[in-house]
Amino acid sequence: MALRRVSRPLRSRSTGLVEQVARPSCIYGRSIGTATAEEVKTETVSSVLTTPSVAESPALEAFKIMSGLILCRQPIVTPELTPFERAYYNYQSELRKRLMWTFPKWFYYPEGTLAERQFSAVQPVVDGKDRDEFEKPDIMFNRDRRSKQEIVFPERDVERETEESAKIYAKIEPRSRITEADQNNDVRSLERKLDRTLYLLVKKDRQANEWKFPAAEVLNGETLAAAAERLLLTTGGPNMNTWLVSNTPAAYHHYPYNPEDKEPYTGAKVFYLKSRIFAGTYVPQKESGVIDYAWLTKDEIPDYVHKGYWASMAAALSKQ
Amino acid sequence: MATRPYLRPRGGSTYLCSFPHQQHHAIHTSPPLSKNSISIVHPVHHRIRYKKNQLQPAYKDILNTPKWDPRSHLFKPQYTQQSRVEEHYNTTVVPDLLLANFVHNEAVIPGRKRQEWDGSSPYHINRPRRSPAGSAVETPDIKPRMFNNVPGLNAIWVHTFVRDAVKVNQERTLPTMVLMQQITGKKPRPVYSKSTVMSWRLRKNMMVGAKVKIEGPDMYQFFATLVEIVLPRIKDFKGIENTSGDMFGNISFGLEPADVKLFPEVEGNPELWPNIAGLHITLVTSAQTDPEARTMLSALGLPFVGKERLHNVPSFEALEAIDRKKGIVYSY
Numbered sequence: 001m002a003l004r005r006v007s008r009p010l011r012s013r014s015t016g017l018v019e020q021v022a023r024p025s026c027i028y029g030r031s032i033g034t035a036t037a038e039e040v041k042t043e044t045v046s047s048v049l050t051t052p053s054v055a056e057s058p059a060l061e062a063f064k065i066m067s068g069l070i071l072c073r074q075p076i077v078t079p080e081l082t083p084f085e086r087a088y089y090n091y092q093s094e095l096r097k098r099l100m101w102t103f104p105k106w107f108y109y110p111e112g113t114l115a116e117r118q119f120s121a122v123q124p125v126v127d128g129k130d131r132d133e134f135e136k137p138d139i140m141f142n143r144d145r146r147s148k149q150e151i152v153f154p155e156r157d158v159e160r161e162t163e164e165s166a167k168i169y170a171k172i173e174p175r176s177r178i179t180e181a182d183q184n185n186d187v188r189s190l191e192r193k194l195d196r197t198l199y200l201l202v203k204k205d206r207q208a209n210e211w212k213f214p215a216a217e218v219l220n221g222e223t224l225a226a227a228a229e230r231l232l233l234t235t236g237g238p239n240m241n242t243w244l245v246s247n248t249p250a251a252y253h254h255y256p257y258n259p260e261d262k263e264p265y266t267g268a269k270v271f272y273l274k275s276r277i278f279a280g281t282y283v284p285q286k287e288s289g290v291i292d293y294a295w296l297t298k299d300e301i302p303d304y305v306h307k308g309y310w311a312s313m314a315a316a317l318s319k320q
Numbered sequence: 321m322a323t324r325p326y327l328r329p330r331g332g333s334t335y336l337c338s339f340p341h342q343q344h345h346a347i348h349t350s351p352p353l354s355k356n357s358i359s360i361v362h363p364v365h366h367r368i369r370y371k372k373n374q375l376q377p378a379y380k381d382i383l384n385t386p387k388w389d390p391r392s393h394l395f396k397p398q399y400t401q402q403s404r405v406e407e408h409y410n411t412t413v414v415p416d417l418l419l420a421n422f423v424h425n426e427a428v429i430p431g432r433k434r435q436e437w438d439g440s441s442p443y444h445i446n447r448p449r450r451s452p453a454g455s456a457v458e459t460p461d462i463k464p465r466m467f468n469n470v471p472g473l474n475a476i477w478v479h480t481f482v483r484d485a486v487k488v489n490q491e492r493t494l495p496t497m498v499l500m501q502q503i504t505g506k507k508p509r510p511v512y513s514k515s516t517v518m519s520w521r522l523r524k525n526m527m528v529g530a531k532v533k534i535e536g537p538d539m540y541q542f543f544a545t546l547v548e549i550v551l552p553r554i555k556d557f558k559g560i561e562n563t564s565g566d567m568f569g570n571i572s573f574g575l576e577p578a579d580v581k582l583f584p585e586v587e588g589n590p591e592l593w594p595n596i597a598g599l600h601i602t603l604v605t606s607a608q609t610d611p612e613a614r615t616m617l618s619a620l621g622l623p624f625v626g627k628e629r630l631h632n633v634p635s636f637e638a639l640e641a642i643d644r645k646k647g648i649v650y651s652y
Binding site: 095 | 390396397398399400401402404407410411412415416419420424444481589592
């Protein structure tokens with residue numbers, strides 16, 4: 001089913017995102033989150049009726065106002081470095097070591113102490129012979145100042161080690177950046193793609209546009225934020241720790257209804273609020289209409305959604 | 321009467337003398353009383369000794385190479401590794417702050433500026449303008465929150481005052497400076513007293529402390545250490561007081577000597593640091609108001625406690641008044 005094009009007067013009357021629906025003088029300057037659905041609806045009706053070309057059409061009533069949710073999980077690890085970045089950091093790091101001051105042994109290992117003797121014993125011999133012969137070695141405090149200083153620390157005394165010190169000095173082995181969910185390509189897991197932002201998409205049982213960001217109608221007298229909260233509770237269950245970033249919508253999408261559907265509205269206008277998930281999981285609830293869900297990165301979403309829908313949403317999503 | 325000869329040298333230097341045209345027209349006949357030519361050019365005593373040999377063509381490339389260029393002898397490699405905190409700020413915090421701080425149809429909120437005199441008195445001409453209403457100094461305008469002014473951490477100032485430097489010996493500052501260099505990665509500079517206070521035995525120009533400004537990767541490294549290692553282990557630490565702040569987005573707090581011991585660099589070798597002074601830390605942000613700075617810093621992991629203080633934050637009534645001037649009227 002192809003999307004029907006919306007007639008021009010409805011689309012490009014104003015400039016701002018919120019203004020497209022909520023421009024009335026009565027709620028001017030208030031954020032859309034505080035505008036009640038009733039106000040928005042009534043005003044939309046009046047603005048539509050003042051447009052002559054639209055008013056002629058008998059089927060036009062008003063748009064359904066909906067509150068959508070961009071629920072995202074923030075990156076957990078730093079992004080993978082590109083080969084160029086790795087080379088850049090390596091170059092800078094080596095250059096820094098080269099320009100660094102000589103290690104002040106006399107400060108950390110005072111002369112005449114046992115620690116100093118142990119430290120000195122394991123230091124490599126520096127005579128400058130590893131460099132070209134025609135260069136004159138510049139050796140000072142056991143360092144050839146033409147190159148970086150290599151420092152070796154004496155091994156710890158295992159016999160005197162306590163449990164606490166063993167814990168401190170234990171070698172840290174980082175876990176793999178590629179998780180089990182990545183290997184199985186489990187899109188329902190929140191533990192995939194650790195270095196990327198994941199977004200929740202839900203699938204509904206219908207012919208076209210089955211994958212979308214979750215959205216629900218704003219009931220009479222309800223704010224967008226309250227509608228989004230209700231939506232999350234009714235479709236995803238209570239086992240989630242989420243935080244709504246702002247009452248300001250991050251994205252906006254509108255679409256017309258098929259006239260054969262005999263809906264009371266011309267179409268729907270969806271305002272997407274941004275929210276973050278910190279703990280818990282999304283569990284589709286029975287009778288919520290959600291038959292499947294997926295946690296996707298920005299790159300993966302275009303494969304799931306309609307082109308026009310993606311054009312509305314792409315700018316609100318994080319590249320990383 | 322014979323006129324005196326015109327003594328001005330032909331070299332082109334400026335001299336005060338009776339001018340040639342006066343000579344010809346002979347208006348003034350009386351001879352000058354004093355010397356008839358003096359220099360009005362101030363003598364130049366070069367206080368800066370130029371190293372002229374550095375200006376020779378051989379050094380041209382060195383002098384023209386900017387500091388950031390790796391070929392420059394002043395180049396300091398800073399970006400030696402990926403910064404975890406900075407990545408988090410760029411990928412997660414910036415988009416959220418942009419959305420959370422957004423105000424629809426926002427206009428510039430003018431700050432307190434110097435006021436013009438009304439001109440009722442002739443003495444008002446050229447008189448300096450009156451100081452701003454309700455403030456000793458001018459305050460900056462609050463500009464609309466846009467993508468290009470999302471609050472960020474610009475710099476961290478670490479400052480310390482060493483009591484023993486006054487009581488015992490000025491050189492007591494030096495170990496503290498080494499300590500600061502250890503924990504910040506940058507060499508601090510000494511702070512000297514500005515005035516003499518006899519009852520404290522303080523004389524002017526005594527070295528009484530040190531301070532250092534850290535920026536870039538060093539700053540994020542220090543901030544991460546502070547937030548993740550030092551502050552959580554302070555006894556009875558609940559958070560930074562919400563009352564802290566200078567109204568323009570800079571948050572300050574202090575660390576006791578016992579807290580400074582929790583830095584890993586100090587904790588590893590406690591016997592090296594017998595006398596430890598406390599630290600004053602100022603987080604310099606690009607936020608326009610304190611609450612925005614606190615929001616940004618708490619997103620980076622710094623907790624805040626206490627009642628929120630809303631200085632310098634435009635109230636809803638103030639915003640409404642601005643809109644009313646533009647002809648926009650609210651009705652409720």
